[in-house]
Amino acid sequence: MKNKLVFLFSLLLSSNLGIAQQDSIMLDQIYRHSFYKGKAYDDLKILTKEIGHRIAGSPQADEAVKWSKSLMETLPFDKVYLQDVAVPYWDRGEKEVSRIVDTEESLSVLALGGSVGTPKNGITAEVVEVEYLADLSKLGDAGRGKIVFVNKPWDESHVDAFVAYSLNSSQRSRGPVEAAKRGAIAYLFRSLSSSIDDYPHTGGTRYAKDIDSIPALAISAISANKLSEALKKNKNLKVYIKQNSQWKPKVNTHNVIAEWKGNIHPDKIITIGGHIDSWDVGEGAHDNGTGTMGTLDAIRTLMALGYKPKHTIRLVYYMNEENGVHGAIQYGVEAQKNNEQQIVAIESDAGGFAPRGFDIKASQDAVSWVVNNWKPLFEQKYWVSRFLAGSPGVDSGVWGSKFPNTIMFNLRPDPHRYFDVHHTAKDVFERVDRRELQSGVGALASLLYLVDTHYEAIPNQIK
Ligand SMILES: [Zn+2]
Numbered sequence: 001m002k003n004k005l006v007f008l009f010s011l012l013l014s015s016n017l018g019i020a021q022q023d024s025i026m027l028d029q030i031y032r033h034s035f036y037k038g039k040a041y042d043d044l045k046i047l048t049k050e051i052g053h054r055i056a057g058s059p060q061a062d063e064a065v066k067w068s069k070s071l072m073e074t075l076p077f078d079k080v081y082l083q084d085v086a087v088p089y090w091d092r093g094e095k096e097v098s099r100i101v102d103t104e105e106s107l108s109v110l111a112l113g114g115s116v117g118t119p120k121n122g123i124t125a126e127v128v129e130v131e132y133l134a135d136l137s138k139l140g141d142a143g144r145g146k147i148v149f150v151n152k153p154w155d156e157s158h159v160d161a162f163v164a165y166s167l168n169s170s171q172r173s174r175g176p177v178e179a180a181k182r183g184a185i186a187y188l189f190r191s192l193s194s195s196i197d198d199y200p201h202t203g204g205t206r207y208a209k210d211i212d213s214i215p216a217l218a219i220s221a222i223s224a225n226k227l228s229e230a231l232k233k234n235k236n237l238k239v240y241i242k243q244n245s246q247w248k249p250k251v252n253t254h255n256v257i258a259e260w261k262g263n264i265h266p267d268k269i270i271t272i273g274g275h276i277d278s279w280d281v282g283e284g285a286h287d288n289g290t291g292t293m294g295t296l297d298a299i300r301t302l303m304a305l306g307y308k309p310k311h312t313i314r315l316v317y318y319m320n321e322e323n324g325v326h327g328a329i330q331y332g333v334e335a336q337k338n339n340e341q342q343i344v345a346i347e348s349d350a351g352g353f354a355p356r357g358f359d360i361k362a363s364q365d366a367v368s369w370v371v372n373n374w375k376p377l378f379e380q381k382y383w384v385s386r387f388l389a390g391s392p393g394v395d396s397g398v399w400g401s402k403f404p405n406t407i408m409f410n411l412r413p414d415p416h417r418y419f420d421v422h423h424t425a426k427d428v429f430e431r432v433d434r435r436e437l438q439s440g441v442g443a444l445a446s447l448l449y450l451v452d453t454h455y456e457a458i459p460n461q462i463k
Contacts, residue, residue, distance in 0.1 A: 023377055026305075026449055031382060031442040033301050040297035040441050041434040043071065044290060044352075048283035048429040055113075055280040056320035056327075057089025057251035064276050065254050068292070068317050072258040075300055077315075079261075082254035085330045087320040089251045090114055092280055093244030096217065097122070100230055101238040107227060108220040109188070110200040110281065110424075111243045112172060113323045114207070115216040118186070122242030123147075123215070125185055129231055133171050136178050144183030147239055149231075150175055151190045151224050154419075161194055161415040162350070165422075168192055169203075176216040177208045186241055187216040190224040194419040198222040201423045202279050204323045215243055255327045256317040260299065262452075264310040270451060271314050272298070272346040272444070275321030275328075275395055282427035286418060289429075290352025290437055291411075292317050298444035309452050311343060318395040321349070325398050332399030344451045345400060345408045347393030348444060351422075353413040354436040355443040357386025361400070361408040363460040364389070370458070374450055384443050386412055407458065409447060413440060 051067060054060040065082065072080045090113055098107040101124060111117075128142055129149045136148065150171050158164040171189045179187040191201035200218040207213040219227065230237055256276060262268065274291030278284020299315055319327035335342055357378075360367050367389045379385035392400055392408035400406055413436075421427040 020377070023450065023453070027377055027382070027446045029305055030301055030445045030449065033304060034297070034438045034442040034445060035435070037304065038297050038301065038438040038441050040290070040293040041432070041437050043293040043296070044285065044432060044437070045429055047289045047293060048285045053278050053280050053282055053284050054276070055090070056087040056253065056277040056323060057248065058280065061253060061277050061319065065256055065319070068256045068276060071296065072256065072315065075258070076303060077258040077260050079259040081257055083257055083330060083334060084252060085255055085319050085327045086250050086252050087326045088324050089248040090323055091246055091248050093117065093246060096241070096243040098217070098239060098241045100227065101240050102234070103230065105226060105230070107223040107239070108198045108200050109217040109223070109241070109243075110202040111245045112176070112205040112216045112218060113202055113279065114205050115176070115243070115245050116213045117244045117246055118215045118242050122240055123186055124238050124240045126236055127188070127227070127231060127239050129228060133175055133178055136182055139182055141183070143179065146184055147186045147188055147241070148179035148182065148184040149188045149227065151228055153190065153221070154192070154194050161419045164194070165192055165419055172203050172205055172218070174206070176205055176214055177211050180212045180214045184214060186214050188219050191218045191220055192419065193221050196221045199424045199426050202281060203423045215241065217241065217243060253319050255319050255331055258315045260303070260309055260313040262309050262311040262313070266312050268311040268341045268343045269314050270311050270344040270346070270448070271316055271342060271396070272448060273316035273318065274347055274349045274393070275319070276317035277320050277322055279322055279423045281423070281425045282421070283429055285427050285429050285432050286351040286353075286421055287423065287427055288321070288349045290432060290440070291348035294348050294352065294437060294441050295346070295444055297441045298448055301441060301445040302449060307449065311452050311455065313448065313452065321395050325394065328395035328398040332402045335399060336402050342403045342406045343455055345392060345396040345406050346411070346444065346447060346451070347396045347409070348411040348440070349393045349395070350411060350415070351413045351418040352432045352437040352440060353417060355384050355411060355413050355440040357384055357388070357412045358447065359388060359390025359392070359410040359412055361390065361392045365459040366407060373454070377450075378443070378446065382439070382442065407451070411440065411444060
């Protein structure tokens with residue numbers, strides 16, 4: 001009896017080893033293909049250099065949709081199609097101008113996405129500086145008729161730059177409303193930037209009903225320091241701001257979708273992708289050209305290796321993540337209407353730097369299972385070791401709110417340099433390293449292969 005048990009146990013062990021070995025061989029092939037033959041970097045060059053930045057609703061965004069669809073059509077997908085999405089179109093208009101009036105020193109500013117413009121001739125007003133948004137409550141009437149300037153430097157205490165970013169992002173999203181409540185006529189805030197340079201970082205902001213919508217702009221770190229120093233010498237100095245942004249009528253545009261049909265469970269869908277729109281400065285290279293070109297290249301890698309998926313793999317390029325998330329909302333509406341079985345979502349929208357791991361949104365049992373079974377395949381050989389319970393990407397998080405049982409993976413590249421370039425004129429193709437990007441493709445394709453091959457073995461999920 002004892003011998004029999006030992007025999008059964010060793011059989012079990014060897015078959016497990018067999019699976020792990022097969023996986024390990026497949027991951028080797030995937031990474032090798034990605035480094036030698038991967039094309040994410042070449043595709044990214046076309047997207048960034050020939051199309052450029054592409055805010056939702058703009059002609060460039062439309063061009064990106066058409067080009068992405070034709071790119072997907074070059075691959076042996078079973079279906080490539082566009083999904084209609086209506087998006088708000090915010091247009092920056094002519095470049096912003098700002099300066100300290102007395103000294104004529106210019107200040108580098110960028111209107112925040114969604115901001116109203118100044119009157120045609122601009123505004124000139126005194127400035128009241130605070131460090132934190134919360135300090136506005138202590139201002140009393142001191143901000144009335146003035147430009148409110150929130151000057152909180154980047155928080156270096158967080159090694160994960162995404163944490164530093166998210167802890168301070170309310171300065172951008174809620175700042176204009178909080179300033180307007182105190183009677184401010186414009187809002188300036190120090191860019192959410194991890195580097196001290198003269199590039200302002202844009203990003204979305206919001207207004208509230210019954211509170212005045214005031215012009216809202218980000219100021220670069222260097223210009224913020226300059227203004228702060230000048231205010232120390234003369235607290236009554238005036239600043240001139242002129243910016244010309246406005247909302248245009250809604251525009252009909254699209255999510256771009258391609259499907260590779262599963263041969264065992266065609267009705268079970270693995271959604272993988274990222275957003276195709278970008279802000280209207282730079283080239284939207286890290287945010288999010290790398291995510292869109294990288295996820296496509298991950299699928300192309302599996303196709304080139306002759307892989308046949310068990311489940312349907314669906315590539316989605318979401319439109320309008322940056323200023324409304326309408327693409328992801330529409331994707332969720334359609335998926336729910338069609339009663340789809342969305343088993344897994346994978347998103348890439350955190351830059352094209354060297355991959356470090358995946359955040360996982362799933363039950364505790366499922367997360368532990370992934371950590372125990374898959375992390376060992378990645379960590380030593382490929383330097384991908386951070387597998388933690390965490391948030392999905394923005395787009396999958398939005399549609400995923402209707403699909404609570406979908407396991408969601410969010411690619412986490414190295415975070416150190418992302419907020420140097422995020423939402424700025426610096427987010428260009430030249431900032432992306434081919435080796436780092438193709439290494440991310442290796443990680444995405446490996447994860448895609450593993451979830452497709454082993455989904456049924458993961459505990460607590462849709463069976
Ligand atoms: Zn993004």
